[in-house]
Amino acid sequence: MEIIEYRPSRDQLVYTFGGAKPAMTIKPGTVLKLWSEDAFNHALTSVEDLSSEKVDLRFVNPQTGPFYVEGAEPGDTLVLHIVDLTPARSWGASATIPFFGGLTSTDRTALLQDPLPDTTWIYHLDSARNTVGFESRFGDFRLELPVEPMLGTVGVAPPGGEVRSSLVPERFGGNMDSPEVKAGSTIYLGVNVDGALFSIGDGHYRQGEGEACGTAVEGAMDSTIIVELVKGGAPAWPRIETDTHWMAVGSSRPMEDSWRIGQLEMVRWFGELFGLHAMDAYQLLTQTAQAPIANAVDANYSVVVKAAKSLFPSASAYDGVHTDLRDRSAGI
Amino acid sequence: MEIIEYRPSRDQLVYTFGGAKPAMTIKPGTVLKLWSEDAFNHALTSVEDLSSEKVDLRFVNPQTGPFYVEGAEPGDTLVLHIVDLTPARSWGASATIPFFGGLTSTDRTALLQDPLPDTTWIYHLDSARNTVGFESRFGDFRLELPVEPMLGTVGVAPPGGEVRSSLVPERFGGNMDSPEVKAGSTIYLGVNVDGALFSIGDGHYRQGEGEACGTAVEGAMDSTIIVELVKGGAPAWPRIETDTHWMAVGSSRPMEDSWRIGQLEMVRWFGELFGLHAMDAYQLLTQTAQAPIANAVDANYSVVVKAAKSLFPSASAYDGVHTDLRDRSAGI
């Protein structure tokens, strides 16, 4: 396996899906070791740093990439297997950015009320215990929470010549903010342009479902990812496979539409996996699916619909590439 | 403990929250052993029975109750601890009722397309294996799934003299269709009228999150429930406590509003449990909450926001009534 390390300099960071020149061209099968900057672009380093003063909203969610994958053509399936995610700093930051988040009015849910207090929280990492520390800002409460690294964004260039902000989750992936994008997960994304042009970023040292305030424990991340390509078979919406689950992610508004998208994508996938008629897949998933909200705060809301493999006959998606990648990852 | 058994006759079933005379008056501390009819009112007993022909939509989701709880007054907290749920028949039914469900147009998401095929699935219960059997209707696929009994509806009379269909989930509980309403769970509901007037029904032998097609594995159920009362402390929206989680359930439309409601109720609860300022609770829940969709199909959509007790300091809700009820339930 070819292993490539890439740590972008500040001026190599990109802020869109589509529209950026590839950082490099890679072959399917390549192992990437990537460093990514945090979502605030390193603007919040203490609780004294306020979002309204320090964060430049033009330069948030910096992406590492994009990568041009040799042979990837529209209609193909880009396969990204996350081997490892390791925090690259000893602290992470979270903040309530004015008029951004789930329990505040926003530029979309546009109301007349005053913003919530502009507040920053810093979480210190304890590597030995593998925890991050919460410290209250309006009282005296401390808590250690397990580190559970994930990537908020992983996406390819959109179709139709569109270029989208790295804050957006969509059909092309992007800022889905799902805790399922973690070590051991395989992400399937439909390719829209030659080379796929995928990028990753927005590392979270941990995040709850919904990402309520709009920012997780944001931190720089070291990611090890194996890149594969399946010719054809592009899913309509992002799919994720782990050792235990098959999943699809819908991202739209209102949130019921995100759920409908994810549910319908799972109906299609169950058709492929088990030869089920859509009505039978609909019925079977009704009794078995899980449906965690990924984010309720971004430009689009994301919902994951997932099925536990333990409930179903064994089945092989994309010719068993997930199992194959798990095996390969053990050898890195 | 006083134990009362109640099996309503067909003409004792009720179809609303509020508006029905109490089936009986009970004291706080009473153990109820209740039988409930299935959501279709026993109209679908084979795959030949079609919803459009057999189901009378005026008489669905029949409720067992309501029960008048002595001493319950508006502003109090009704506490229902589910000791046991056991299927009361050897089969359950599910169906795609025309223009009802999550992946079809409805009377609300009103479109011009033809309905999906009116289809019924029957799940046979294997008591020994504790499974229900799925059989495809448009192919040849069988699968045994674990029985995981839950109650689709549990609710009290609404405020303001309103009477609501038993199909509706709302601030008063009702048709939340959450798999969290299972044996071992304690439900907290704000009391709106003297006596609370709660009822239960809509037993599911199992259900996935979202209840995609609109009907779970619907079946008659034997429920054992301990009823308690906390004076005052009424939550704004239903709360649930288990040995492992604190939860709140929001039910509204669009789905992001359901999530907002549940999330805000958890912020309030964390204020009560830990003395946290709302901004700190918002932040802490951002990194820790789970957010499964309960149903995406009813008159209102329901979202559960939950927090795992294992992540937090120990804390006692409602003076530890859940733990107390767990102890009591062991003695039944």
Added chain:
Amino acid sequence: MEIIEYRPSRDQLVYTFGGAKPAMTIKPGTVLKLWSEDAFNHALTSVEDLSSEKVDLRFVNPQTGPFYVEGAEPGDTLVLHIVDLTPARSWGASATIPFFGGLTSTDRTALLQDPLPDTTWIYHLDSARNTVGFESRFGDFRLELPVEPMLGTVGVAPPGGEVRSSLVPERFGGNMDSPEVKAGSTIYLGVNVDGALFSIGDGHYRQGEGEACGTAVEGAMDSTIIVELVKGGAPAWPRIETDTHWMAVGSSRPMEDSWRIGQLEMVRWFGELFGLHAMDAYQLLTQTAQAPIANAVDANYSVVVKAAKSLFPSASAYDGVHTDLRDRSAGI
């Protein structure tokens, strides 16, 4: 024509659709002269009166009625022709009730922000000029606006034994807050229970589309209404006819669902009026319909879809009852 006057005393006011005993029984063809209290139940009489202190939310939107219409049965069409609406007081009131309205968070769009300032505006009526006077509360700005009386609520008892707050717009009519419910309009409502049990209230001396802050220029109203009954033909959702337009009102959430409902009801009506296939009605309405938002603030959002008669061949709805009622109203 039998003319009946009815001015409810304070304890005769009702606050629900369904669930109240009829104020009286009337025959189809009756002319009703009704007085209705303002939506605040006369709680705000000066700018010093704050909603949070004076308004009892259990007793808002008081209704005059309900009226039991002889011969009305489920499936029939109740026809209410508004002959005249005249302000019954020399002033109206509007207010920004905390956490109520369109540009604030609410109990549904549940956020953490502080409420907007609790503010009351009083509009004095100039009968000679037929205007109400706006006076700013945070500056020095005055403006006379034409009086354009309308009724915020007109509805029948809901089906299924439900009882709904008079704040709710729904399939049964209710708090639609449409400026189209004005003198000269004929309202068609599907009958759900014997006698229909309709009521009216929530007089507005004027209101913009959307009713942005949640309260119009609220005032007591004298209404003259002719009541008719068409056997059968119940519309699925409220319809309105004027000399110039056919309309349907959808009320649900999210707002696109309200629009879908209204649009689909108009497709059905165009089928009845012109014998058009649904696809052709869909197409024709695409190019001709108007779609004003009625309210963006109530328990459900209401959208009116309307078609200008001037664009279409003449057509007679419900056997020309609107024209007949216009003629009759001239003789009162």
Added chain:
Amino acid sequence: MEIIEYRPSRDQLVYTFGGAKPAMTIKPGTVLKLWSEDAFNHALTSVEDLSSEKVDLRFVNPQTGPFYVEGAEPGDTLVLHIVDLTPARSWGASATIPFFGGLTSTDRTALLQDPLPDTTWIYHLDSARNTVGFESRFGDFRLELPVEPMLGTVGVAPPGGEVRSSLVPERFGGNMDSPEVKAGSTIYLGVNVDGALFSIGDGHYRQGEGEACGTAVEGAMDSTIIVELVKGGAPAWPRIETDTHWMAVGSSRPMEDSWRIGQLEMVRWFGELFGLHAMDAYQLLTQTAQAPIANAVDANYSVVVKAAKSLFPSASAYDGVHTDLRDRSAGI
């Protein structure tokens, strides 16, 4: 006044806002005479042409432009005054594209139902009578409707390096599909990039509010537009001024968010026009605004919030540029 005519060849058409090289650079004050292709890119010329066979969804809503306006910088206000819109062909087309439109499931409102019939309607223009002719496709019904030309799309390049499909309405304008974008209207758009890079297209010979089926009477259009620039003053969302109204257009999802955006933008504008405090503007608009839905079918839903000038004191927006442009247009 400099008058420039521009008729793009087929390969000069563009399909995005942002991302395309300018067709030309123009000075503020220029009069543009522009030809635009129809939204189907001339793919539907008879009722035998089906969308699914003839329309290439990568090449719909072709834009004429973009134009680089000298001196335009981010934060400025681009002013486009529409002098004249004249149909450039003798017929227009409309169609129900499978899974596109308001009364069908879509890729967002993703359901399992079959698509509506793929149907095309051709409207023949009668220049003498200034009408287009509707002919039913599923029966025998004909109707002449007045030509009321409008532009479905008018927009500038988005900020942040984004490139958006010409099917999208957003903060930058785009596919708002509002009948208010007609001769006599002045459109104000915030400039996001040097030169503004605006384009127009998607001519409609007529359209109802909501554009229910997703396509208006689509036709090639000759547009005469005066381009002006106001330094600074960029509105957050598109504003429109006519001789009779001030308006703002919100475009998002769900539809209540579109309305909130438009309503809040009008509150801001009333602050500028009349010096009103936001709470007083909120109140005054509550009693006076109109709120027609523009489209319920695009990637975002668009709602117009408008205020009739006749109700208010005279006021001058952007130093009276609309009146000035009306005067100038008379001289062309």
